[in-house]
Amino acid sequence: MKQNISTSSKSNVYDSAKRKHPAIEELLALFRYRDLIYQLVRRDIVARYKRSVLGVAWTMLNPLGTMLIMVVVFSQVFRTTENYSAYVLTGIICWTMFSQSTSMAMSSMVWGSQLFKQIYVPRTAFVVSTILASMVNFILSLVPLFIVYAMTGVQLRPSALLLPISMLFLFSFSLGVALLVSSIAVFFPDVADLYPVVLTAWMYLTPIIMPLDFYREILNGILLYINPFYYIVNLFRILMLDGFVPHLQTWVATAVSAFGILIIGWIFFSLRADRFAYHV
Amino acid sequence: MFKSHIKEPQWDTSVFLEDVSVHYRIPSESIKTFKEYIIKLLKGQIKHESFSALRRIDLDVKKGEIFGVLGRNGAGKSTLLKVISRVLIPSEGRVWINGQISPLLQLGAGFHPELTGRENIFLNATLLGHSHDDIEQKMDEIIDFSEIEDFIEAPLRTYSSGMQSRLGFAVATAWQPDILILDEVLSVGDIGFQKKCVNRMSKFRDRGATVIMVSHSVNRIQEICERAIWLDHGEIKILDTATTVCEIYKKALSV
Numbered sequence: 001m002k003q004n005i006s007t008s009s010k011s012n013v014y015d016s017a018k019r020k021h022p023a024i025e026e027l028l029a030l031f032r033y034r035d036l037i038y039q040l041v042r043r044d045i046v047a048r049y050k051r052s053v054l055g056v057a058w059t060m061l062n063p064l065g066t067m068l069i070m071v072v073v074f075s076q077v078f079r080t081t082e083n084y085s086a087y088v089l090t091g092i093i094c095w096t097m098f099s100q101s102t103s104m105a106m107s108s109m110v111w112g113s114q115l116f117k118q119i120y121v122p123r124t125a126f127v128v129s130t131i132l133a134s135m136v137n138f139i140l141s142l143v144p145l146f147i148v149y150a151m152t153g154v155q156l157r158p159s160a161l162l163l164p165i166s167m168l169f170l171f172s173f174s175l176g177v178a179l180l181v182s183s184i185a186v187f188f189p190d191v192a193d194l195y196p197v198v199l200t201a202w203m204y205l206t207p208i209i210m211p212l213d214f215y216r217e218i219l220n221g222i223l224l225y226i227n228p229f230y231y232i233v234n235l236f237r238i239l240m241l242d243g244f245v246p247h248l249q250t251w252v253a254t255a256v257s258a259f260g261i262l263i264i265g266w267i268f269f270s271l272r273a274d275r276f277a278y279h280v
Numbered sequence: 281m282f283k284s285h286i287k288e289p290q291w292d293t294s295v296f297l298e299d300v301s302v303h304y305r306i307p308s309e310s311i312k313t314f315k316e317y318i319i320k321l322l323k324g325q326i327k328h329e330s331f332s333a334l335r336r337i338d339l340d341v342k343k344g345e346i347f348g349v350l351g352r353n354g355a356g357k358s359t360l361l362k363v364i365s366r367v368l369i370p371s372e373g374r375v376w377i378n379g380q381i382s383p384l385l386q387l388g389a390g391f392h393p394e395l396t397g398r399e400n401i402f403l404n405a406t407l408l409g410h411s412h413d414d415i416e417q418k419m420d421e422i423i424d425f426s427e428i429e430d431f432i433e434a435p436l437r438t439y440s441s442g443m444q445s446r447l448g449f450a451v452a453t454a455w456q457p458d459i460l461i462l463d464e465v466l467s468v469g470d471i472g473f474q475k476k477c478v479n480r481m482s483k484f485r486d487r488g489a490t491v492i493m494v495s496h497s498v499n500r501i502q503e504i505c506e507r508a509i510w511l512d513h514g515e516i517k518i519l520d521t522a523t524t525v526c527e528i529y530k531k532a533l534s535v
Contacts, residue, residue, distance in 0.1 A: 012458070014366060016375040036406035043403055047394040050435075115390055119383045120366040121407055188314035274369040277362070278304060 022270040029122035036121070040129035045136055060144045063093045067148070070209055084211075086152050086241060091208035093141045094233045098174045099199045101134030105178035106185045106192050113186050116276050123273035124266070127182050131175045138167070149240075157243030166236045169258035173232055176261030179269040186276055206230055228257035289340070289376045294459055294490040295364055297339040300373035302359050302514075304331045333359040334370070335514045343378075343458075346491040348501035348508030348522050350529050356514040357494050361461055364492065379458025379490070383408050389448075393437035397428060397447060400436050404451045418454045425476070426450035446473060453480050460484050462493040498533075502526040 019025055030037070067089040075084050105127045112126035149156065185191040206229050207215050215224050224230045231254040238246050289296040305328040311317050320326050334356045341347045351357050362368040365381050390407045391400050401422055405415045423432050426446045431439065439447070462481065485491050495501055501508055505522035510529050518525055 012379050014375070014377040016369065016373075033406070033409060035412045036409075038412070039403045039406045043392050043395060043399075046399070047392060050394050115407065117362075117367060118389060119408065121409075184314065188312075188317060190313040190315065194314065277368045 022273065023267045026122060026124055026266070026270045026273065030124055030128065033122050033125055036125055037129050037132065040125065041133045041136070044130065044133035060141055063089060063096055063141050064144045064148075066092050066096075074209065083152050083154060083241070086149055086154050087211070087237070088209060089145055089148050090237050090240060091206075091233055093138065093145055094170060094236055095203055095206070095208045095229075096141070097134055097138040097170060098177070098229065098232075099203070100137075101131045101174045102178040102181060103192075103195060103199070104134065105130040106182045106195065109182035109186055110189065110192070113276055113279075123276060124179065124269060127178050127269075128175065131171065131178055134174070135167070135171055138170070154241060155243065156240065159239045159243050159245045162239050162245065163236075166232075166239055169232050169235065169254050172258040172262040173228065176258075176263070176265035179265035180261075183269045183272045186272075187279055202227075202229070206233065208233065228261060231257045289378070292343050293340055293376070294343045294345070294378055295339065295341040295492070296374075296376040297337050297363070298374040298376075300334055300337040300339075300363060300370045300375060301332060302334040302356075302363060302368060303371045304333060305329075306331055332514050334363065337373070337514075337516060339509070339516075339519075341490060341492065343490055344488045345507065346485065346493065346505045348505035348525070349492065349494045349511060350498065350501060350508055350525060351511035355511040357511055358463070359514075360511065361463060361492070361494060364459075365461060377459070380455065381459045382457035382461050382484075382489075383452050391436055391444065391448070394435055396435055397423075397432040397439070400447065401451055404448065405454070408452065408455075410455065414455075422447075422450045422454050425454070425480075427473070449477060453477075453484075456484055456487060457489055460489045460491045462491060462495075498526050498530055 020028075067085060070088045070092070071085045074088070108126045108130045112121070112123075115121055116123065181191060181195060185195075203209075205223055206227055207224070212234075215221060224234075231250075235246065235250060235254045238244065238250070287298065311320060311326070317326070337360070349357050349360065359368065363370050363375055364377065365383070366375075366377070390404050392403060395403065398419070401419065402412070402415055405418075405422075406412070423429055426443075426449070428439070428443050428447060431443065436444065460481065491505075493501065493505060502522055507520065508522040508525040509519045510517040510525050518528060
């Protein structure tokens, strides 16, 4: 009799007794729903740019505008930093990608949790698609970055070819943090209000606007070493601005902080995901 | 109380529940913010009360069967449907489902106002788990059924609410499900469209879909269903032929 079960339908059997670990189950489900991810990413991008003519341009102008302000305000203060505008713009676009994508992931989860009460959708789908859509924006914002590089005389070296790896780290880190904060935000909406404050503090603890030397002088640079985002932005700047391929230990430190956060976030999220629909 | 002796799904089983319970943990006082939660957690003041929406449910619905669920408001009917449609993972017990389930989706949830009708069909259908190729195949049929051919390339925000729900219904029912969940009465659009909906549902049934029907109307269940259960306070009070269950249910109500 048993073999009939498997042959009767195109293996469409769902058995809650045979579920694997939630984190693995979620990964498999996400793969099955890959067309959904594509549609959600597309929706995010199309919806953002459809109504405004300047849509795509805004993505590029925004970090440029912030950079201009920083250059005007701080170039007198941080006279020592060589090519401050390239330094600050590189930092800003990395930070913008991270802070915007994680904030947006939270609101897309709150939207998605309405759907979770009605249909089965892989719970990570909304967070993953939001981060992917932000990654597309990040790639667009590389255009003004390269323009500023050209204008300020930054010579790109072969190390710049490793940029995709650096972007993978940025993506993993953002996804990991997004999963952590959005799984909490489903239960406590005030986390969404709290998070921008945390982000602001975090930004000033990271060498985004202020020069690296400033942080190196505080407590022997301990602020840098305990800050996982430092490794991400630092690798980015080394590859693009300093133009050399760093030591293995820099790679390892960056990979550990990026993938470590991703794995922690993924497991934390998956373990809580079953409770989402219970939360009325 | 009914107790099943079947412990494994059989070859002709469509929906199989074994010892399924759903417990909601409700905080004794409502904690709305994360700040409050942390403070209360540190003080050890968080207490939960457990509320069981379903208690030790055993169920074995056969393929092609039309199965009725009776019960008052709050008896656990919607929780049961949620467990069957995988929205809710039960706190205890095993859920075994063979086949595609029709979605419980509220019509049009998941639409985006800035996207066109066509783009929304893709978005909504992928949310229901269909692949890009599957959707492309069904596209003409969906557009045809929803009666919005002329507006399909216009953004959804220009649609009337009737058009939106017609589109939602057309997407949700474009695929023949193995298990059809009917929750109360459908009321989409005008009478002409409602008729189309009822026809489509009957067609699914005639093609051999398992139907799980929830209704307040005892007569409808008695009329259509073969077997039925009476859910009361999250437990199965009786499981029998629809006629028997309905008779007992009616008697209990009239007392």
